[in-house]
Amino acid sequence: MHKPDLKVNFAGIQLANPVVLLSGCVGFGEDLARLQGFDFAKVGAICLKGTTLTPRLGNPPPRIAETASGMLNAIGLQNPGAKHVVQDILPRISHWPTKLIANIAGNNFDEYGEVARIFNDSPVAGIEINISCPNVKEGGAAFGSDPIVAAKVVEAVRKGTDKPIITKLSPNVTDIRTVARAAIEAGTDGFSAINTLMGMAIDLPKGEAVLGNFQGGLSGPAIKPVALLQVWRVYEVAKPHGIPIMGQGGIENSNDALEFILAGSLAVGVGTSLFKNPLVGNEVAQGIEDYLAKTGHKSIESLTGTLKARSQ
Ligand SMILES: Cc1cc2nc3c(=O)[nH]c(=O)nc-3n(C[C@H](O)[C@H](O)[C@H](O)COP(=O)(O)O)c2cc1C
Structure with missing residues (x-):
């Protein structure tokens, strides 16, 4: 059996394989370094926790709630601020044999x-722009739901960096393609799709909201069908420009x-499933390699966007 090539060039970032550990689900990755059996070289990249200009304490607790097939979170972008991340955290973690991608908000x-x-x-190898966090009162969802505003965010980031920019799209919109088109015009190099869907949980006996913030972002298996459709839609817009999707x-x-x-992804991310199985990134990469070998595909690119219509 031939050995498939798992490497992908994602918006100019060379990934050893297409699997990315998603923002907010591994902090700055330092717990992974202590995890027996975890191999940094066997994940393509780690998206770091969402980082803002100044430190943030996040939302009042509880910040996480379990639902039937997913999880609600309203962390509210707790982070130590960009300067601290660059000066104190990155020097400790940048030697890991994987790519690090910053995740930023403002x-x-x-x-x-x-x-x-x-x-x-x-x-960091690239910068992912979180225009879609639903928990931040000051902007968050508003940035990602209006194409003109989203484009202005991408432009502002483009002026600040030469590194590849990945715009993380929100599903909480009428048509994700209009935001994707605006981000492309503003100079994005790649997309992440999708961020969490807005939701709420209620404690009936108490008649109270479960989350301290009332609303939070729904993630996990519950959102997969929504996410597949949104990726497929973004692919339609991004493909002609050669812009990849995570x-x-x-x-x-x-x-x-x-x-x-x-459905159109060149890279794939695991987030919520890491809370159940922190080794899931390594396992997904291995499973993709086995599938490519079994089906005779030489690369990820040869599979990206190959979804066919249902045969009769
Ligand atoms: C606890 C938690 C924290 C998150 N924090 C961030 C964040 O800081 N920035 C961001 O862009 N996305 C954040 N996300 C969204 C994830 O990166 C991911 O896009 C989303 O959860 C969908 O993937 P999943 O269903 O595999 O978790 C967070 C998700 C969870 C569950």
Whole structure:
């Protein structure tokens, strides 16, 4: 059996394989370094926790709630601030044999630009823009739901960095393609799709909201069908420009990941499933390799976007 090539060039970032550990689900990755059996070289990249210009304490607890087939979170972008990440955290983690991608957010366009500038002078391989976090009152969802505003964020980040920019799209929109088109015009190099869907949980006996923030982002298996459709839609817009998609939303195993690749993803992300199985990234990469070998595909590119209509 031939050995398939798992490497992908994602928006100029050379990934050893297409599997990415998603933002907010491994912090800055340092727990992984202590995890027996985990191999950094066997994940393509790690997206670091969402980082803002100044430190944030996040939302009031509880910040996480379990639902029937997914999880709600309202962390509210707790992070130590961009300068701390660049000066104190990155020097400890940038030797890992994987790519690190910053995930940035801001309260206004200038802040996005400033955080991008701070990460520009750092070893991260790229910058993912979170325009879709639903938990931040000051902007968050608003940035990602209006194509004009989303484009302005991408422009501000573009001015702040020469590194590849990945725009992380929100599913909480009427038509994700209009936001994707605006981001392409503004200079994005890649997309992440999708971020969490807005949701709420209620404690009936108490008559109370479960989350301290009332609303949160739904992730995990519950959102996979929504995410597949949104990736497929974004692919239609991004493909003519050669702009790659990091598909994500409920991926738990390599078959899930392969479905996202067929729908148009060049890279795939695992997030919520890491809370159940922190080794899932390594396992998904292995499963993709086995599938390529079994089916005779030489590369991920040869599978990306190959979804066919149902045969009669
Ligand atoms: C606890 C938690 C924290 C998250 N924090 C961030 C964040 O800081 N920035 C961001 O862009 N996405 C964040 N996300 C969204 C994930 O990166 C991912 O896009 C989403 O959960 C869908 O993938 P999944 O179903 O595999 O988790 C977070 C998700 C969870 C569950």
